[in-house]
Amino acid sequence: MSFDYDKASKVLEKKLDSLSRKTVLPASLLMLVAATSRVQLAARAKQDVTVDPAVLADVERNLRGAPRLPRDAFLVDMDRFEALLAEISGLVRQGDGHLAQALAVLEADRAAGTLDMVNAVARHLAGDDAFFAAYGERTPGAPRLLAFLVQAALAPRLAAVGEAVMAQFPKDRSWAFGHCPVCASPxxxxxxxxxxxxxxxxxxxxxxxxxxxxxxxxxxxxxxxxxxxxxxxxxxxxxxxxxxxxxxxxxxxxxxxxxxxxxxxxxxxxxxxxxxxxxxxxxxxxxxxxxxxx
Structure with a gap:
């Protein structure tokens, strides 16, 4: 099933207009979320993912609650990840002072080799939030910045893989659990x-x-x-x-x-x-x- 960018874009813009009226979140954060959502949508439209059925868990095992494709088995295109990361980092750099300062620390750590983004991606796939919480001590003004950047830059790819896997879920069977039938996340x-x-x-x-x-x-x-x-x-x-x-x-x-x-x-x-x-x-x-x- 092809991704309908035009339809998704119209829905997104209506939603962002509604969200802009909320006062519970800072205006600068809402602007960053809006801009990030748009670049994510553009990136999602470029994702062309096929999943070999041979790498998926057995259907009957899946229907008993096991993931069809565990989180750490999601294949990540690091080139596309880095490109989207750079684009989202640019949005952060233009915005709130605390976020921009934290980004400077993060980029300095990458340049010094003390922050390995491949490892950060692996930590997100593994659901290791302790890793991101620990790194947040390096950027107290914006302790969740690394988590935001990694998650935001991965999201289009993960969504495309998830959709491709879900397309192979048997149409005549029902899911009896609360967690995701694809990756077993809550x-x-x-x-x-x-x-x-x-x-x-x-x-x-x-x-x-x-x-x-x-x-x-x-x-x-x-x-x-x-x-x-x-x-x-x-x-x-x-x-x-x-x-x-x-x-x-x-x-x-x-x-x-x-x-x-x-x-x-x-x-x-x-x-x-x-x-x-x-x-x-x-x-x-x-x-x-x-x-x-x-």
């Missing part, structure tokens, strides 16, 4: 689609969207409705938070079925940041960061 956010309100989750790693059970905690698999609760906030119409009393985790869900609003999951997540604050204020956690490394 979901970032959910959304309800269609008249029946089918629940679709977006992977926090490869951004694949997959259908999942509506009455289930995607983090621990709890299906007892007495352990599952939802809440909304008047200031965030179109969003709800699903919490699990068993594992104390939460996930946000987008429900724009009665609104004329565009949905871009990685940006929906930022738009609804006040709900994260509310959930955490009630003692619930989310086991994933945003799609922007923070």
């Amino acid at each position: 979901p970032l956010i959910g959304r309800l689609i269609g008249k029946e309100g089918a629940r679709h989750l977006t992977c926090s790693f490869c951004q694949v969207e997959y259908r999942a059970k509506r009455l289930m905690c995607p983090h621990c698999g709890e299906e007892d409705t007495k352990q599952l609760e939802n809440f909304t906030a008047a200031e965030e119409p179109g969003y709800l938070v699903s919490v699990c009393l068993r594992c104390k985790n939460y996930i946000k869900t987008v429900d724009f079925r009665e609104f004329d609003r565009p949905s871009v999951p990685v940006l929906d997540d930022l738009e609804s940041l006040t709900l994260d604050m509310a959930a955490r204020g009630q003692g619930y956690n989310r086991p994933v960061l945003s799609a922007w490394g923070f």
Whole structure:
């Protein structure tokens, strides 16, 4: 299935216009996210990925919950990664002073050989956030900058690989778990689609969207409705938070079925940041960061 850049671009611009009205995030950060989203979309349109079925896990094993393609098996084109990294770094350099100062430290470390970007990519594929947290001590003014840069520059490739793998998921079978059927990473956010309100989750790693059970905690698999609760906030119409009393985790869900609003999951997540604050204020956690490394 070919990537429809024009359609995706129109949806993105509508979403960015909506996001620009939010005041919970600094204007400089919103500008960086908007510019990064545009260059990511252009990079995604250039990705031409095919996945050999021979490298994928057995379908029956996958249907029992195993990843079809583990995170560390995602092949990265380092030349394209470096090109996109340079472009996004240029956006950072033009923006907020703290980010630009942190970028100067990062680039000096690369030049000195003390920061190996190949290793940083490998750490992201492995889900090793401790690596990025430790490096953040080098850039206290912007401790998540390295995580942001690596994640942002990898995202188009990971999404293309994830989509290619998901295309080989058997159409006559259903997915019974909360984690991603491609890479087994936890979901970032959910959304309800269609008249029946089918629940679709977006992977926090490869951004694949997959259908999942509506009455289930995607983090621990709890299906007892007495352990599952939802809440909304008047200031965030179109969003709800699903919490699990068993594992104390939460996930946000987008429900724009009665609104004329565009949905871009990685940006929906930022738009609804006040709900994260509310959930955490009630003692619930989310086991994933945003799609922007923070």
